[in-house]
Amino acid sequence: MAKFNLKINGKTRQVDVDPSTPILWVLRDHLDLQGTKYGCGIALCGACTVHLDGMAVRACQLPVSAVKKQEITTIEGLSETGDHPVQQAWLEHDVAQCGYCQAGQIMSAVALLKNNPNPGDADIEAYMSGNICRCGTYARIKAAIKTAANK
Amino acid sequence: MKNTYSRRSFLKVSALSGGGMMLGFNWFAKDIKAANLAPGGLNVDPEWVQVNGYIKITADNRVTIMAPNPEFGQNVKTSLPMIVAEELDVDWKAVVVEQAPYNTSLYVRQFAGGSQSVRTTWKPLRAAGATARQMLREAAAQTWNVPVEEVSTKAGNLYHEKSGKSATYGDLAAKAATMPVPTDAPLKPVKDFKIVRSSQKNVDGVNIVTGKSLFGLDYRAPGMLIAMIQHPPAFGLKLKSLDAGRSRKMPGIKDVFTITVFPEGYERAAFDTRTFNELVVVVGNSTWEVMNARKKLNIEWEPITETKETVNAWGRKREELIPAGLESSEAHLNKMLEMAQKPATQLRKDGDPESAFQNAARIVERTYTAPFLAHNTMEPMNCFAHVTETEALFVTPLQAPEFAEKTLAKRLELPVEKIDIQMTRMGGGFGRRAYPHYMVEAALISRQVKAPVKLVYTREDDMTYGIYRPAYTATYRAALDAANNLTGFHVKGGGIPEHAVHANRFPAGAVDNYLAEGWEIPSNITIGAFRAPRSNFIAAAEQSFLDELAEVMGKDPIDFRLELLKRAKENPVGTANDYDADRYAGVLKLVKEKSNWGSPEKSGLHRGVAAYFCHNSYAAHVIDMTMKDGQPAVENVYSAVDCGIVINPDAAANMVEGAVIDGIGNALYGALTLKDGVPEQNNFNSYRIIRHNEIPRHIEVHFVENDIDPTGLGEPPFPPVFGALANALYRATGKRYYRQPFSKEL
Structure with missing residues (x-):
């Protein structure tokens, strides 16, 4: 066990965990931030996507010891009330079915738009194909990303 | 306050303490005869007994409709209350949809599966909304001393056109609660629908996009431990021996033991699928610690022998042959x-x-x-259980609480009244969460460690479990x-x-x-x-x-x-x-x-x-x-x-x-x-x-x-x-x- 000071959603949080613990489980088990989801544990479904200094990363494969001074942003840090343009676009297109993967999809979409404010179909498909949705809401996700890009 | 409802009615009216009315009804009263629901009226069967949903109208005209969903993305938490709101004739934007209270004894016939949710609740939901509206009209007619036929409604308001009188539902809700429950409330002609057939957003939309704790895996309780199972690596194998010495010494680990999901000779119900009879369990403080300790288990497996099991599917018994051997797709x-x-x-x-x-x-x-x-629901199987010798609490994503409750009562030897099942939103179902083995497992683990436990399947556990x-x-x-x-x-x-x-x-x-x-x-x-x-x-x-x-x-x-x-x-x-x-x-x-x-x-x-x-x-x-x-x-x-x-x-x-x-x-x-x-x-x-x-x-x-x-x-x-x-x-x-x-x- 070791103590880590993490910058999460603008606050400094201290945890005392095994250094190999993935950020996903630090968030969920130790910091009561349940918005970041577990889906596969091997960085292949995107449900656990968070931002590390604005870059989208899979929290299930990111050991707590690898995070130094970088700022972690989770879905809870995007906007508590859902007024971020990407969240708004998700609501406008009523994207979700079961909803489990959507936090990860949104975090990926926000990172995509940060690097490419006006992505085309191919850009969206390439960037988002790491995020699985079993309900098949992909078409609406794509539409929502385009809507958010125009805001 | 006088209660005018019959105890055995499917509709029950009561007054709210702050003024207002609550109409209880049964979402799953499926015996409503089609003929009774032709536009113009309905006849309420006095034998309907279970009340499990409600419409609440408070004095300040707040309308709440309860959704007793199992919701796994089919959007019934939104669409079912829309049906009630339609017949009640309220403004949908002003309706608050409330999660069902946690009391499974009320939820008979509650089931997400077979594309049944809307089909089986359509008539009772219309009837409930229409009945509440009719009682509000009766209350207005009495208050204004006018014939009830002359009282119209629109978007949560009551009107008497001739006299120019009007009131909100909230104004008259307390009085409506004293009205007899009518058995012939008129239903709207389909052509007059305003809410049904209009597109409305998911009532959980904001909760989903802001990452609120909605799912089973998100549930936490004070003192809760994390548990994982280890099942055989192959179908056709069973546990031979367990050496848990190394796992037990790992940090954060509370216990390692085995459980028997359904014992030999157990007569299974239709959804009591038994893939692996005996499972190894690791319990500890956190998910990562348990995952790591599980890797250190030293287990020997051996071939199963052929068995015959009895399955009792709603009274129809059949023998199921489970052959021995290691099977291959080729x-x-x-x-x-x-x-x-x-x-x-x-x-x-x-x-x-x-x-x-x-x-x-x-x-x-x-x-x-x-x-x-494999179903591969995005949220793997999981279940929170706090089970003692005398009672059991579950918080879990599941499709069939009624069947699960019966299975748990039998396996845990508890009366159903002592079993409380709280349903969470499901991160996908596709049929997979109709099989309550994971609830049985969580219950046995909680009993063994005498603590609240959340059983967590990894993706690998989930995909290789069968079903x-x-x-x-x-x-x-x-x-x-x-x-x-x-x-x-x-x-x-x-x-x-x-x-x-x-x-x-x-x-x-x-x-x-x-x-x-x-x-x-x-x-x-x-x-x-x-x-x-x-x-x-x-x-x-x-x-x-x-x-x-x-x-x-x-x-x-x-x-x-x-x-x-x-x-x-x-x-x-x-x-x-x-x-x-x-x-x-x-x-x-x-x-x-x-x-x-x-x-x-x-x-x-x-x-x-x-x-x-x-x-x-x-x-x-x-x-x-x-x-x-x-x-x-x-x-x-x-x-x-x-x-x-x-x-x-x-x-x-x-x-x-x-x-x-x-x-x-x-x-x-x-x-x-x-x-x-x-x-x-x-x-x-x-x-x-x-x-x-x-x-x-x-x-x-x-x-x-x-x-x-x-x-x-x-x-x-x-x-x-x-x-x-x-x-x-x-x-x-x-x-x-x-x-x-x-x-x-x-």
Whole structure:
């Protein structure tokens, strides 16, 4: 066990965990931030996507010891009330079915738009194909990303 | 306050403490006779007893409607309260939808499955809304001393036009609570619907996009421990010995032990699937610590012996043979193809199919196969349990609380009143969460460690646990006479461990000489319901066969189906046909129109069509595709669906779009294969799920507009996707696709 000071959603949080613990489980088990989801544990479904200094990363494969001074942003840090343009676009297109993967999809979409404010179909498909949705809401996700890009 | 309701009524009215009314009702009172619900009135059956939903109207005119969902993305938490609000005549934007209180003793018949949620609650929900509205009108009539017929309502307000009097529902709710519960409240004519048939957003939308704790895996409680199971690495193996010494010494670990899910001789209910009898359990403080400790377990496994188990499916008992051995998909396929040649059990016979085939000028015969599929819900199985010797609390995502409760009561030897099941939103279901083994496991673990426990499956645990969609085979034969008439039709289907034949389904009823047969191969691989059980395979086989048959006969594939449906409508063969030929033809005609079928194919685009009836509704799809670098790319999908009245059109379209994408994904890539009993896929690196870059460029959903009571939507659009894709692939590649997943055949 070791103590880590993490910058999460603008606050400094201290945890005392095994250094190999993935950020996903630090968030969920130790910091009561349940918005970041577990889906596969091997960085292949995107449900656990968070931002590390604005870059989208899979929290299930990111050991707590690898995070130094970088700022972690989770879905809870995007906007508590859902007024971020990407969240708004998700609501406008009523994207979700079961909803489990959507936090990860949104975090990926926000990172995509940060690097490419006006992505085309191919850009969206390439960037988002790491995020699985079993309900098949992909078409609406794509539409929502385009809507958010125009805001 | 005087209570005027009968204790045995399905509707109960009471006053709210701060002024206002609460009308309790039963969402699942399915005995309402259709005749009683014609526009104009309803007769309430006094025998309805269970009240499990409510409408609350407070003095300040706040309207709350309770949603006792199991919600797994079919959007019933929004669409069911919309039905109540419609008849109550309130402004939907002002309605608060409240989660059901946690008390499962109220939730009999509560079930997410079979595309039943809207279909079975439509009448009770309308009745409840209409009754509350009628009581408010009665209260206004008394207050204003005017005839009740002259009191009208609009958007949560009451009006008396002649005198110009008006009031809000809240103003008169306290008085309405003292009114007798009417048994003949008028229902709105369908043409006057304002909320039903209008698109409304998901009531949990904001909670979902802000990452609120909605799902089972998100649940936490003080003092809660984390548990994981270790099941055998292969079907056909069981625990021989356990050395937990190293695991126990790992940091954060509380205990390591074994549990017996269902003991020897346990008479299982229909959903009590028992894949692995004995499981090793690791319990500790946190998920990561338990994961790591589990890796240090030293376990020896040994082969199982053949057993027979009794399954009691709602009073019908059957023996289930569980063979020993380590099974493999290659051997399964060979065995299925061998069985397809052998005599099978007759399921239906019309006319003289033997003669039709003996005298045929031409016989077309094709055999189709499909592998096991894993549900792969995005949220893996999990369950919070706090169970003592005398009571049990569960917080978990599940589809069938009623069945789960019975199983838990029996296995834990507790009365049902001592079992509290709290349902969370589900991160996907697809049938998988109807099987409550994970609740039994969590309960046994909590009892053992005497603490609240959250059982967590990893993706690998989830994918390799079994309860798969069965592996299937179907052989279709058609007899044609010299004049190119279809004189005989034969379907023989089999599977591991059950077949997928619906003997009374189209084209039964449309062919004079018809034979349906089934065969089964016992297996120790466990299976379960998967979105549109049986239909999800047999539609693919049947619709591919009909396409090939139409081609052989020189007919257009849509016109050929319409001809058969015309025959089934005008002069049906047999009386047990389970579909409505008109509605079936209706979706084909609609998809024909919307896809501009019959126009020259656009350059590079190849079209396929399929239709199917299941779970009381009808769906047809036309798929346009191209091949790019040898890989299929779906360009357009046109979908036509008849599910009766559509409650929430945009959400319904979302569900159909999802079914299209799910169908294409499973048809192209879905497969759970085994080698020596070991699943060859255990995570998303080996099990391919359709992704963003593989979906259709354009999906267009059309609903048949009619005033038929809603008939269900979650499953029906899914099965025909497989057939439409197979038929489009044929046009694109010149090759027919008989074996799923199709991507392996390209």
